[in-house]
Amino acid sequence: MKYRIGNNEFEAGTAALSLHLRDSNDALNNPEALRARLEDDGYLFIRGFHDRDQVLGVRREILERLRERGQLAPSYPLMDGIANPNGPQSSASVRGQEDLKTDSLRALLYSQRSYNFFERLFGAPAQPYKFQWLRAAGPGAGSPIHADLPYMGRGSHNLCTLWTPLGYLTPEMGPLALCLGSNKWPAVRGEYAHSDVDRDRHTGVFTNDSDELVSQMGGQWATTSFEPGDAVILGMYLLHGSLANSSNKFRISCDTRFQRADEPMDDRWAGEEPRGHETLWAPGAQIEPVEVSRRRWLALN
Template identity: 45%
Template sequence: MKVSMGVHQLKMEGPYLTALRESNDIREDAAALQARMEEDGYIFIRGFHDRNQVQQARSEILNQLHQSGRLAPDADPEAGLVGPDNKSAFLGGTNTDKPAFLELVNSPRVMNFFTNYLGGAAATYDYKWLRAIATGGSTDAHYDIVYMGRGTPNLYTLWTPVGDTPIEMGTLAILLGSHRWEHVRSTYGQMDVDRDRTEGSFSRDPLELIEKYGGRWATSDFEAGDAIFFGMFTMHSSTVNVTNRIRISCDTRYQLASEPVDGRWIGKKPRAHETALEAPLKTMAEAKKEWGLA
């Protein structure tokens, strides 16, 4: 099987790409999960969410996308066929107009899991990063800390595909071992995109990172209900959506309620990024030279 990442076609179980390791066998064992996170930099669980809740959220989002013209106008919205303009949609925010979606990512099932994993009452950001990715869309490699590092570093991203999502639709990919790249963590990983007015993507070339730092990308086919979570210093990207169906997924964040929170992402109207749209922005190429990473 060939997988599209960036401009490359990578062979599954080849030198650059492998399958994610599942952790269903230790789902209820917080200590084992934390050890697995330390080892792998991520936790992948099949059936993490209730499948019916995922399908309800998907239908809700697809109907809104259809009304906004993002889907093929003459097709059933449930098919999720990309519209004639082939436009992706970023639906970030509190998403109060999507109650089924919020019930999914804020459910007792999710919050209780993170309370057990974290060893104390869990909290989630009010801002949700919900995306609908059209044909050809993908995500560049990055650490999440550069976008939300003003609170606790012990924050976790949960990536949820909203519906059955095979690799060819654009699935999340983890760069194995990247959470232990100390020089990258101490330079790029200390950056704040707003404070430093620097672009956040670390690389647009998935093979460049392997050639410089080692490791291997890992991904999988996902079914409705599956999810993966990881820490702020795990390098991740996505495969390219090479289908004619829109990929719906969301990134949601969880932490101990007792620890500091990045105020940009909480409240009824989170202020979000402060300077991201203002020029000039320092390029990552410029920043890497300053950090000795070029």
């Protein structure tokens, strides 16, 4: 079976795509080792980061709201999250999902467990972005390839993404996919990482050609099967996106950010109700197409 990322498909268990992610649970009590691994690998995968039952409770409430919207196929168990083929279309977009964000979701993301983890990782008190990138990605949906810094680089760079699957996720359901090795590439760490989607008016997508990152740049795509409670912590330079959802279920996950509390926060994401992207999300904004930006970042002509 093949899995799609961006414009290309890959066989799993190959140099192009692995369905295994190394977990860092062995280093949980060793912040220096966690920091070294985050720096080297660009991510940390933690099994049981959150309380499993709390995750399943959040999942249930979000699915109830998807059902109220008519997005779930009638007459299947709620917790299976099977999409209604005749319901409203869905993408992996984080916009228009405010009504899916429950108090229980915020309690999960901003739990003492999360604060404690990041305080230990940073070696200093941590504070989160109060924005939640909630993704209910239906059949066919996937996220494009990017690093996070161009979307959130105006404040502290002692900043991590916390990606939380809300339920069991198989590779067929289109989970987060990491481009291993990309966090060290000069093409990523240079102009691209220090650009700003709103100032520079580009999409933030590095390329849609997932194959060139493997066959020309030497990366490897990697994901795995996730269980409720698992989480991935991402550094700001690792390219990632998602597999396309080839199942008939919703892939529900949420990402948010934690940074050092004693450093400034990107003004787009600060405060209780962050205003978000001023250009990227502005109706009718003129934004450079990926095909143009990609050539610059990959130094193609």
